[in-house]
Amino acid sequence: MNLFSFFILLKYRILACDWKALTILKGINSANSQFFCLWCYCQKSQICDFSIPSWDIKRSSKDQAHELRNGSRRGYIKSDLLPFIDYKNIVPDDLHLRIRISLKLFNQIVTWAIDQKNEERLEVEMKRIGVSFHFWEEQGDDKSNASVKKWSQPSGDDLKFIITKTQLRNIIDDRQDRHLVNVASLSVVQLRDELRNMGLDCKGKKAELVSRLEQTLGRGVKVRAKARSRLQVNFQFHDCDDDKDNRPTLDVDGLQELWIEFDDLMEALRALPQTEKYMESNEFHLKAKAWASKFRKLTFDEDVTPYIHTMVYHVPYFLKRFGFIHDIGVSQVERKNYDHRQAYFGSTNRSGGKVKKKVSLQILQRENRMLYIAREKLLREKRSYKKVSHVIPYSQWIDRISN
Structure with a gap:
């Protein structure tokens, strides 16, 4: 705080x-x-x-x-x-509100990119906007030794940049049915439910469950989620060539608008009253509710998080009461924690070296120096540099050998 x-x-x-x-x-x-x-x-x-x-x-x-x-x-x-x-x-903290929902939006795009085999396009787009991102595979801990695909999670600053700068068209394409997913994309709970409904053994790790279900249904078969409540999501299995004309589409342009509208809502929480981006409590409530309904339409009910519920129903109350809630949050403390963590790896000897000095003391002393320089408006003078040649002339080298 x-x-x-x-x-x-x-x-x-x-x-x-x-x-x-x-x-x-x-x-x-x-x-x-x-x-x-x-x-x-x-x-x-x-x-x-x-x-x-x-x-x-x-x-x-x-x-x-x-x-x-x-x-x-x-x-x-x-x-x-x-x-x-x-x-x-x-009071809800607007920093964590932004980070958690942004991370949900970003991970949705990552999973769709993997399903469309567009991992390289995603990495190229992240490189274009200047965000460090990559995929890697780890060996699973089950008996089948199946590899698990993982990806780096961006920081809070990177997430804000991703939401505002990413062009989703460069990553994913419109798809016949956004609800069609591979069997391997199901969670362990969903896999066990389906195996149990079929009268099959539902014990084991995820790789074993996926293998068992694919042996029963056939490889390459995808699953489609029925539009039911988030607590009762069942799946029906079918050949993905059936019923093409009646499927909803994965609307990439709609997702891009969803990202832009979310950034507008978050910027409204940071804006001061009577400024252009500021929203009154009633306006924020209506726009947040419309955004959440659009989120459900374009993505999945399972991805509606408590933070989205909070943004729609409880943030407007505190906006009406305080007018401005950004300064009541913990963003300043989180920033200081981030700066200290960066200083630990980049500006301390991490308890090593000849002079043993506590890391916490080094970080505080560094912060005091920076505050003093900022207060006194000091400018650092560039030290002169004299290049020293370490190449020994041939004649001197002969003299050293002879002596």
């Missing part, structure tokens, strides 16, 4: 940090639980329903104590460590 947030906390008892820390401090279950939300009692089965007008903040320390005593819980698992901070004073 930054210094500005700390002073607000002292006066108004406001809390802002990342989702995991909030669940620990407030004694609430994790984001993948049935009652996932930190502010309301929305359930997992309702997370994709954006036709609901609003989800008001209903959680309170009093209700939490009552639920824990009666055993009904509704997402509460432990006592509140900060009962003096009301749930209406827990």
Whole structure:
């Protein structure tokens, strides 16, 4: 928490940090639980329903104590460590909101690129916009020794650059059905469900489950998800040459618009009131709800995360209350943590060398020097450089040998 947030906390008892820390401090279950939300009692089965007008903040320390005593819980698992901070004073952090949703959008494109065998096009596009990205394969830990494809995860700064600069047309193409995926793309839970429904053995690692399912259905057969709730996703197997004309398409241009609209929403949270990019709470709520509905239409219900629910239903409340929530977040602390991590690898001896000095002391001393230079507006003088030749003339070399 930054210094500005700390002073607000002292006066108004406001809390802002990342989702995991909030669940620990407030004694609430994790984001993948049935009652996932930190502010309301929305359930997992309702997370994709954006036709609901609003989800008001209903959680309170009093209700939490009552639920824990009666055993009904509704997402509460432990006592509140900060009962003096009301749930209406827990402000969503816009930095983590941007990073988590951006990462979801980016990983969707990566998986579609892999499915279309466009990995090289993706790497070329990332290189074009100046983002370090690459694929690699690791050996699995199962008996079949199947290789697993993995890819680098961009940083927060890179994600912002990717969302604003990437041309998706350079990576993926429109496809007959965005719901068609390889059997290997299913999760372990989905694979086990399908094997269980077919009366087959559902035990083993993922590679074994994929092999067992492909032996039953045949290699090259793809699966299509039915449009049902995110908790009851079933798959029907068929030849992918059937029913081509009736399939929905993977709309690349629509995905590009989705990325642009998401960046506009995130920039609105950083904009000061009465500026061009700023949005009032009602406008932000309507645009966020429209964006989330479009996200469902273009992608999958399974990819709707608690952060999207928070952006649609709870961020507008705090925008209306405070007008500007960026300075209440933790972006300043995260930036300092990033700078210190960079300094550890680039500006310290990491506890090595002849002079043993604590790494933390080296980082703080470096920061003090930079602050002093910035305050005094000092300019570093370029030191003179004299090239020294290390080539020994032939005559001197003969003299050294003879002596």
